[in-house]
Structures are given as structure tokens and as C-alpha cells.
Amino acid sequence: MPPRIPAPYTPPNAPQTPLMRKAARLMSLTPPKFDIAANSPVHDRSMLSFPLNSDDLAPISTQTVSTPKAPSLSAVDGLGPSPGRLQYSLDALEADSHSIRLKIREKEQEDKGTSQTYQRHFRSFQAWWDASEKAKAALNTRLAALPAMPITAAKVAMFLEYESTREKKKRGAGTIAGSSVGRSQISGVITALESYRFNSQHLYKDCAEAQIPLRSDSRIRQFESAAKHDEPKRVEKAQITKAAGSSLDTYTVAELRKCASWCLTNFSGPLRIYLGLRDRAMLLLGAGTAFRGDSTRILLWSDLFKTSIQLGDDSEAPVLGVLADNAKHNQTGRIDEHGLLRHKHVDLCGIGAVAMMLFGYFHIAGYAVPDFSPNFSDTSYGEYGRRDWYTYHVFSTKIGTSEMSYQSHHDRVIQMHKANDVSITKVTHGARPFAAQMCRSFGASVSDTKALGGWNESGSFKNCYDRALPVGALLGAAFFNSAKPELYRVARDCLEPPSDVCEKIFPWIESEQAALIGREHSNHLAKDIALRQFLSTLLWFRRVLAQDLAVLFTQNPHAPIFKFAPFDSPLFREFAGTSAALIDAAEEAARLAFQNLPQHLVASLQGALATQNLAFERERQNYRTEMASMQDKLGEMKTLLDLVAGTKRVKRAHGNLTEGLSDGFSELAVTTDNSAPKYSTPPPFDTSDMPFDMFPPDPALDAFIAASFTHPNVPMPATSPPTSTQPAVLHTPVFPLPSSTPQPSTLTPGSPEERQQFYFHRYGADRFRKHSPEWVDGNWLPRYRYSSADGIWDYWLEWKEGVDGFISVEELTTVWGAKWRRNIPGLKNENTRRMRVVNLILELSRKPRWDVALVQRFITERYARQYRARAFTDYLKNNRDAVITAASNYP
Numbered sequence: 001m002p003p004r005i006p007a008p009y010t011p012p013n014a015p016q017t018p019l020m021r022k023a024a025r026l027m028s029l030t031p032p033k034f035d036i037a038a039n040s041p042v043h044d045r046s047m048l049s050f051p052l053n054s055d056d057l058a059p060i061s062t063q064t065v066s067t068p069k070a071p072s073l074s075a076v077d078g079l080g081p082s083p084g085r086l087q088y089s090l091d092a093l094e095a096d097s098h099s100i101r102l103k104i105r106e107k108e109q110e111d112k113g114t115s116q117t118y119q120r121h122f123r124s125f126q127a128w129w130d131a132s133e134k135a136k137a138a139l140n141t142r143l144a145a146l147p148a149m150p151i152t153a154a155k156v157a158m159f160l161e162y163e164s165t166r167e168k169k170k171r172g173a174g175t176i177a178g179s180s181v182g183r184s185q186i187s188g189v190i191t192a193l194e195s196y197r198f199n200s201q202h203l204y205k206d207c208a209e210a211q212i213p214l215r216s217d218s219r220i221r222q223f224e225s226a227a228k229h230d231e232p233k234r235v236e237k238a239q240i241t242k243a244a245g246s247s248l249d250t251y252t253v254a255e256l257r258k259c260a261s262w263c264l265t266n267f268s269g270p271l272r273i274y275l276g277l278r279d280r281a282m283l284l285l286g287a288g289t290a291f292r293g294d295s296t297r298i299l300l301w302s303d304l305f306k307t308s309i310q311l312g313d314d315s316e317a318p319v320l321g322v323l324a325d326n327a328k329h330n331q332t333g334r335i336d337e338h339g340l341l342r343h344k345h346v347d348l349c350g351i352g353a354v355a356m357m358l359f360g361y362f363h364i365a366g367y368a369v370p371d372f373s374p375n376f377s378d379t380s381y382g383e384y385g386r387r388d389w390y391t392y393h394v395f396s397t398k399i400g401t402s403e404m405s406y407q408s409h410h411d412r413v414i415q416m417h418k419a420n421d422v423s424i425t426k427v428t429h430g431a432r433p434f435a436a437q438m439c440r441s442f443g444a445s446v447s448d449t450k451a452l453g454g455w456n457e458s459g460s461f462k463n464c465y466d467r468a469l470p471v472g473a474l475l476g477a478a479f480f481n482s483a484k485p486e487l488y489r490v491a492r493d494c495l496e497p498p499s500d501v502c503e504k505i506f507p508w509i510e511s512e513q514a515a516l517i518g519r520e521h522s523n524h525l526a527k528d529i530a531l532r533q534f535l536s537t538l539l540w541f542r543r544v545l546a547q548d549l550a551v552l553f554t555q556n557p558h559a560p561i562f563k564f565a566p567f568d569s570p571l572f573r574e575f576a577g578t579s580a581a582l583i584d585a586a587e588e589a590a591r592l593a594f595q596n597l598p599q600h601l602v603a604s605l606q607g608a609l610a611t612q613n614l615a616f617e618r619e620r621q622n623y624r625t626e627m628a629s630m631q632d633k634l635g636e637m638k639t640l641l642d643l644v645a646g647t648k649r650v651k652r653a654h655g656n657l658t659e660g661l662s663d664g665f666s667e668l669a670v671t672t673d674n675s676a677p678k679y680s681t682p683p684p685f686d687t688s689d690m691p692f693d694m695f696p697p698d699p700a701l702d703a704f705i706a707a708s709f710t711h712p713n714v715p716m717p718a719t720s721p722p723t724s725t726q727p728a729v730l731h732t733p734v735f736p737l738p739s740s741t742p743q744p745s746t747l748t749p750g751s752p753e754e755r756q757q758f759y760f761h762r763y764g765a766d767r768f769r770k771h772s773p774e775w776v777d778g779n780w781l782p783r784y785r786y787s788s789a790d791g792i793w794d795y796w797l798e799w800k801e802g803v804d805g806f807i808s809v810e811e812l813t814t815v816w817g818a819k820w821r822r823n824i825p826g827l828k829n830e831n832t833r834r835m836r837v838v839n840l841i842l843e844l845s846r847k848p849r850w851d852v853a854l855v856q857r858f859i860t861e862r863y864a865r866q867y868r869a870r871a872f873t874d875y876l877k878n879n880r881d882a883v884i885t886a887a888s889n890y891p
Helices: 018-026 083-108 114-139 153-163 183-203 218-238 253-265 270-289 293-297 350-364 406-419 431-441 446-453 471-477 499-503 509-522 529-555 570-594 599-644 648-664 699-709 752-763 765-769 792-800 809-816 825-845 852-864 869-888
Strands: 304-310 316-324 336-340 774-776 779-781
Touching: 083 183, 114 153, 114 183, 153 183, 153 218, 183 218, 253 270, 253 406, 270 293, 270 336, 270 350, 270 406, 270 431, 270 471, 293 406, 304 471, 304 529, 316 350, 336 471, 350 529, 431 446, 431 471, 446 471, 499 529, 499 570, 509 529, 529 570, 752 765, 752 779, 792 809, 792 825, 792 852, 792 869, 825 852, 825 869, 852 869
Parallel strands: none
Antiparallel strands: 304 316, 316 336, 774 779
């Protein structure tokens, strides 16, 4: 029988550990009472580690302000250390491990604003709690003032009752009378205090309530739910969105343009001009990518690259790519790729704005080009060495390595808003909702818009596999139709800037590329993919800068950027004037050539013709330049022959020679009076890549297009010779329409059989025959009777998609207008009733964060069970405003 082990000795004055108290409860002993005052947190980080010369201390969860005297330690023979020493070691280990965790957390949040926000909420809670408890104890001597720590659901519930009823604080001092905090404030307080509770719960293991998450308590959930429920009423009472000046609380297009122009034109001095270009780039980049303010500020040079997206079968468009691995919505370190297309309007183009900002950094502010080579002597950066240029921020305070702080970003945007009378509540996030709004208004899908701005979607596909750029959202953000990517054309991209101008922009690019290749050949660890991409992007920026500034020069010729080389040179200004005229003339020519074409052909051909006209005019100008140069050379040859000719015979021979030369070039020469070259037919218009396959063969239309593009007698407009006070005017040849301009009704085949084939091809033979069309006024006119519908949503399906194999009512109305109803009273009345529902759905689907699917859910939940389709139309007649109001309060 093994010997009985005696019970360990416990000094009489030693503090009890949690394990000892548990043993006492099991042995029916009376445990010590819980002392609230003994559970105050240890705020001094130095107290988280125990002194090594103490033999026995109370665990940190029960540590008091005065440390008890350490008793002498004794060990039972053969049994090792005493329980006090063992417990002290365990407590010290746990405290040190939590100290390490808190240091890691602090480092993780040091580059974010979350830590400061949490501290603000915690200080407010602590100050209010201490004051409240002190007041209670003064009124009732039987109550003791409880400390703010540990944080429990009961304490937080009392604080939330105060928070939800207090007035909002002004930015400076005081409060706003009659106001109240919103849902986001309540949720933010709960989140902040939950963070403090979680990170301090190891200090209060004896307090069971301190171990329970706040949002698992019914009291906290009720406060958060009530704040969410009351938010629409609070906003309506405070009239926040109306007073802010925008129902969507974001920029209008006019406001964005005004701010961008202000940044470009209202600064003087090299550094201030650069800062204005930087602020402009921050604004327009955010408006094109839906970036948050913090996502914009952390952007690095090494995050920029040039890529492309596929717009059609053989069409691509260049994209400015942006890498993001530390945005607020991305806390897992995955690599997110964002993109930006060149904007339809040059003054809103984010790509051009970033290019101008980098030009301002190097050419205006005069900052030095960084050392792009790796430093292998610093062993703390691994085998690839230290790359100092990786720390350069796109939007820095001054020099590239200085990251812009939130306060600096905030102050610059506030200054911009005040100067341009912009009244929105958002500051650094102001461009984010603008990008989403523009994407949706130009037809981008909800999923594409979410992908653009990194709004969360459930599932692992996005996190693990999806790296494709959202084409629809990129098009919408650039103000192009997301549903028709083939129409994306930026006319200014066809301009060819002078090489002398481009070579003076970032002139060190080629030498840095050569140096990179040399380093890679000598050491494979010196390779730098990010640098390759960045230098390639800067090469692209040369062309973008010259093209965009050429157009902007005609709008703001006195902008400070045009005082710096190479944009102050006569060569660039001549190019700018020529380019603006080329773009205007080409777009006007395209408009005139297609003003009488059917609408579906206008969209598909207009961009292509504008591009073709630009290319044609550019070739024509090159032709004139070459011919003028040849004339100058002929004159030089004649002068040279006159000088070397010593006899009349030689002079006569010289005369015969020059006469022959003149005759030989008579058909090609361009005289100095700027007359048009002697050819009558412009280059043929290439339509091989145009989407004609979507339309049926149409001989009449083909003949019209052929006549428009290859008319045998295209008159070239004469021009007047330039004078000293009047510059030469550039003329773009306008493709003339035939003498008898066909009207839209004659553009489709003329006979009933041919028109029938046209509609068969467009809608399908069976589908078109179902409408029993009749020949009226030179066209087939379909018949249709509205279907009987019980459900409200059936009206929308009939309008948008068509039912029972018929063409949709929307398509009938778009193509034939009201004619298909043939002025029949029953059809007219039914159309009026049903359009109440259709127009309601269209209006609700255009609301912020709404789409057709949400409208369907709203109507189904609120009205479908109460009303049939016909009854709902009657209800809408007098209660439409009530439905709109109900939708505004719909979660």
C-alpha cells in the first residue's frame, strides 16, 4: 500500500489562488468574499510581468494595490516546490503571454484609425461611469461607487442608455440642440467596449460576467436593434440628408468637376502646385475605384501597374491596375486588384490625375529620383535585400516616404469643400459612394459594383480564386455604358503627341530600365517585377499626360502646370491647339454622318467613325508636312545650283532640271497656301470589326453606308492661308450624305417581305407571328392584348420580359411607340393602370443600394398578400407617396 501523501502546507497569511478557492468550495469551506475593488485593471504595462525576487504573489486576477508580504516557502520532502511558488509561476506565464498578445495587437493597429476610435469611446465610457457612480454614492450612502472595470453587459447597458439619448457633440465644443446620435455611434460604442472587454478578460477571471461577449447579452442586442429600427425616424427628424445638400451624401458630377478644376488652377509655388495635383489625384482616383480614405493613403508606387481588359472579341482597353493587400475590408493579407479606365471626360480622369501628380512630384516639386537598386547589406530584409523605393507612397505628405495621416487628408478635403461650396457630411470617404452611384447609373451590376469597391460578399471564391477586374464597373465609373463594352472609345487616345515632348517627361525611365536589366543579369536576386511594372506604367503615363494636358490646355490655358517644361514649349502648345480641333471636328463629323441612321446603328458606328476621322486627319497633316518639307528641299537644291552655275548654259540646264523636278512633283506638292492635297477619295472606312452580324442583311442600308463612306466626289474644304494674326484653321473632311437623305422609315428594306424578314431575324419568326401584324403606313404593326395577371409582379414581367412567347411591352413601346395600341380605349386605360406599377418599380430600383430584386421582395412582403394586381394599381393611384415612404423605412 503506497504511503499517504500529506496535504501541502499553506501559510496562514498567503492569498488564495483560484485553484485553492475551488478546493475550498468542494470541501464545503466558506470561500472569501469577492472584492470588487481588488479587481481593478492593471493599466501600467510594467505590472503585467512579475518581479523575479518574489516567492509568492496573488494571481493578477485578484491582485490588490498593496502587495501582500511574501511568505517563506517550504517544500514537503520529495514533493518539489510549494503550491504558492507553482501558482506564481503559472500566473506569471499567463500574464507574460497576454502581454505579448497585446503588443502584437497594438502593432497590428498602429497604422489604422481603429485604435484611436476605440480609445475615444472607452474614455467616454470611463468618464461617464465614474461620474455617475460618484453621484449615486453621494445620494445614497448605502451604495458603493463601482469601478468602470471590468467591463460587463450591465455596465455597458447603462452607458448605452445615456449614449442613445444624449445630444450630438459639435466638432469644436458644445452640443447640437435637438439632435441624437445614430445607429453607427451605438454600434461603434458596443464594438469598442467589446474590444476592451475581450482584451482585459484575463485580468478578471473571478468575474463571470467579464467573460461573456457583450453582443451575446439580450440587453445589448436590444439597444443595437432599437438604434437600427429608429434610424429612419431620427434622420427624418433631423433632416440630415436634406440639410447636407445631397440625398446620397456624395458629390454631384458638377461638384466633382469644380473641385478637380480648383486643385488644378488655384495654387502657386512649386510645392503648393504639387500638393494641389496630389489632392486632385486622390479625389479622382477614389471616384474611379470607390476607395476608402485609408485605402488611398496607404497606396504605394510599387502597387501600380498597367494591364488591360477584354471589351469584345478583338478589342482591349488599357487599365491602370492597383494592388491592395492591407485595406480595411481586407484583413487577411490577400492580394486584391483594382482597376481604372481612362475616363470619358478628361477633367474627371483618375489615370491622367495620377500621371499629373507624379509629374508634379519630379518636375515641379523637384524631388529626386529614388535609388531603385536593392541593398543586400541589410540582412534583416532576407535574401532579396532592402528595396527602399517600396516605401514610397503615391499620396505622401511631402517626400514620397512620408505617409499621409488621416488628419492631413481630412484637412485638405475640408479645405477643398469649403472653397468649392460642397456640402456633404463625408470627407475622406466622399468619393466612394460617388463611384458606386455612377457605376449603377451607367448599368453596372451590383456584383461588379461591389467588386470595384471591395464590398464584402460571402463565400471563398472571391478570396481564393477571383482575380478578374469587374469590367462593367470599370466602364460605369468611366461614364461609359456598362452593357455595351464595345462602345468604349476615348477619342483623345488616338492623338500622337510629339516625341520631343514625351521624351522630356520622366527622362530617366530608359536608363533605369537598362540598369534593372544589368542588375538582373549579374544577380538573379536583384530581379524586381514591381519595378518593371512601375517603369512601364510611367512610360504609358508619358502619352496619357501629353494627350490629357493637350485637351485641358484649351480649357484652362493659365493653369500653373503649363508653366513647366515641356508643357510650356511652342511645340506642345501647337500640338494642343491641333489636337483639340481634331477631336472636335472628328466628333462632329461622326455626329453629322449618323444623325439619320437608326439609333441602334448610331451607337455602334459613331465611336468607330470618330476614331477613323482622327486617324485620317492625322495622316493628312503628316502628308502636308512631308510635302512642305519636300518643297523646301527643292528650293534649297535650286539655290545650290544657282550658286555653282558659272555659265548661262549651266543656268539653262539648271532651269530645265528644276522645271522637270517641278513637273514631276506637281501632283504631290502641297503649296504654302495650305491648300488641300489633290486627291478626291478619303481612305476607305474599315468596318470589318463592327458588330453588323447582329442585324439582318439589308441591301438598302448597305448602299447608304457605302455611299456615305466612298462617295465619288467628296469635296475637300478649302482653307485660307495663315496670316500673322490668324492661325491656320484645320478642316476635317465631312463624309457627305447622299443628295436624297433617306429617312429612318426607308433605312429598313422597303417591301413587306423584306421587312418581315427583318423582324423575323430580330424577334424570331414564331414570336413575331404571334402578334398577327398588319401592314400599316409602310411598316408591319403588331397586335397585342394585355394578359390577365393576378400577382403584382406579373405586370413587371410582362413589361420587361414578355409572357407566353410574346414580345415584351417595353420592346413594343420602344419600337412602335403608342401605335401598337391603335388608340383602343381599353388598351389605353389598361396601359395607364399597369404603368403605375412599372414606374414605381423603376423609381425604387434607382434608389441608393436598391435593385429590382430588393423591390420585388419589398412589394411581395408589404403588398402582395393584401392586394391583387388590379387592386394594387387602384391603391397606387391615391397612395403612391405612402408606398415610397414605406420603401424608405424598409430595412
